[in-house]
Amino acid sequence: xxxxxxxxxxxxxxxxxxxxxxxxxxxxxxxxxxxxxxxxxxxxxxxxxxxxxxxxxxxxxxxxxxxxxxxxxxxxxxxxxxxxxxxxxxxxxxxxxxxxxxxxxxxxxxxxxx
Numbered sequence: 001x002x003x004x005x006x007x008x009x010x011x012x013x014x015x016x017x018x019x020x021x022x023x024x025x026x027x028x029x030x031x032x033x034x035x036x037x038x039x040x041x042x043x044x045x046x047x048x049x050x051x052x053x054x055x056x057x058x059x060x061x062x063x064x065x066x067x068x069x070x071x072x073x074x075x076x077x078x079x080x081x082x083x084x085x086x087x088x089x090x091x092x093x094x095x096x097x098x099x100x101x102x103x104x105x106x107x108x109x110x111x112x113x114x
Contacts, residue, residue: 002035002064005094006101019043023051031059032105035097036084038065038075046082053083060104062097066090 003013014031016022020042026034034052038045045063052058063079066089076087086100 002092002094002097005098006035009098011101019045019048022048026052033062033101034059035062035064035101038063038079045079049079049082049084060085060107062100062104063087064090064092064097 003015006013014025014029016025018041019036022034022036023043034048036045036048043051045065049061049063052061061079061084063076063084063086065075065079065087076089079087085104088097088100
């Protein structure tokens, strides 16, 4: 659903089936934005955030989480503490997610052209 929304908005989307696949994909590609679920197999979203944070030039990160009320309250704040620029709870407000993605990508382009 998220990938389809980004594709329809004109973005090129790369998808990974789990955290380790995402890390492998990002090891040899430069991307403008990473949207990661917090809870996923093999490497969770926190690991994605921490590993990408170590890169000298990393893309902006948006964390997404669902689950119990407690998890939805705690996980986005933790993702931001670890380095995510934004966090969204499921069910997602796709319009808000796309707006934030556009803002983050636009801010990155502004920084690189200045």
